[in-house]
Amino acid sequence: MFNRITAVREQRGLSRQEFAAMVGVHYQTVGYLERGEYSPSLALALRISHALDLPIEDLFSLEPPVEVDAAASARQS
Amino acid sequence: MSRWSAAAERNREMVAGNAERILNDTTYDRFRTPRSQRLLVAAYVAVTIAIPCCWLIGGAIAGILAVLVAIVVYLLLRVSVRSIADLPDHVLDERMRRERDSVYLVSFRTLSTVVMIAMNIAFIAVEFRDEEATISFDSAAVNAVYWTLLAVVLGTPSVVMALRQAAEAD
Numbered sequence: 001m002f003n004r005i006t007a008v009r010e011q012r013g014l015s016r017q018e019f020a021a022m023v024g025v026h027y028q029t030v031g032y033l034e035r036g037e038y039s040p041s042l043a044l045a046l047r048i049s050h051a052l053d054l055p056i057e058d059l060f061s062l063e064p065p066v067e068v069d070a071a072a073s074a075r076q077s
Numbered sequence: 078m079s080r081w082s083a084a085a086e087r088n089r090e091m092v093a094g095n096a097e098r099i100l101n102d103t104t105y106d107r108f109r110t111p112r113s114q115r116l117l118v119a120a121y122v123a124v125t126i127a128i129p130c131c132w133l134i135g136g137a138i139a140g141i142l143a144v145l146v147a148i149v150v151y152l153l154l155r156v157s158v159r160s161i162a163d164l165p166d167h168v169l170d171e172r173m174r175r176e177r178d179s180v181y182l183v184s185f186r187t188l189s190t191v192v193m194i195a196m197n198i199a200f201i202a203v204e205f206r207d208e209e210a211t212i213s214f215d216s217a218a219v220n221a222v223y224w225t226l227l228a229v230v231l232g233t234p235s236v237v238m239a240l241r242q243a244a245e246a247d
Binding site for chain 1: 170171
């Protein structure tokens with residue numbers, strides 16, 4: 001599974017520790033998630049989606065991720 | 078709230094506080110590098126093998142010294158894996174719980190294999206009445222078996238976790 005957590009987190013100016021506290025996991029777990037070494041449960045994926053205020057499908061995918069703007073344009077069209 | 082449930086709640090909070098400190102500790106990061114973790118595992122395996130040898134060959138003083146060294150190495154090993162193998166569910170996040178549970182599965186399989194091999198060796202030794210392969214259950218022998226089993230049972234989850242973390246970091 002692929003995700004865009006790193007890009008979105010850095011875009012929001014959040015450190016790993018801050019983001020970890022927001023979603024209720026250890027900061028090392030954020031590292032595992034960002035490197036794709038750990039696939040989160042549905043509950044954690046939903047918490048991440050809620051914390052970053054983005055739809056879950058914009059953050060996680062089974063295909064390599066596309067840019068946010070491209071994804072938004074694709075939805076609009 | 079009863080006295081017991083209040084005490085249980087205080088204990089739960091204390092464990093959570095200690096776990097928070099351990100999980101976020103950076104003081105002992107020098108023990109958490111792949112090289113340090115592998116060295117600690119090697120040291121723990123060596124001292125676990127040394128315990129029965131010291132009790133049976135060197136006597137009580139040597140045996141006690143070996144146990145003390147094993148305790149120090151065991152504590153360092155726990156520090157190197159942030160005690161994840163020993164912490165309760167409510168202080169770990171879902172990845173850590175999954176990692177801990179997986180480590181216990183591997184540990185159980187490893188320990189059951191070791192016990193099966195040891196039992197088979199003992200069975201064969203008794204069946205063939207090899208006098209040199211039997212041990213008398215004097216104080217030294219009981220201490221050798223007791224401390225070795227304790228070291229193996231307590232240490233295996235942290236050993237497995239340290240090796241796994243070292244492999245992931247490479």
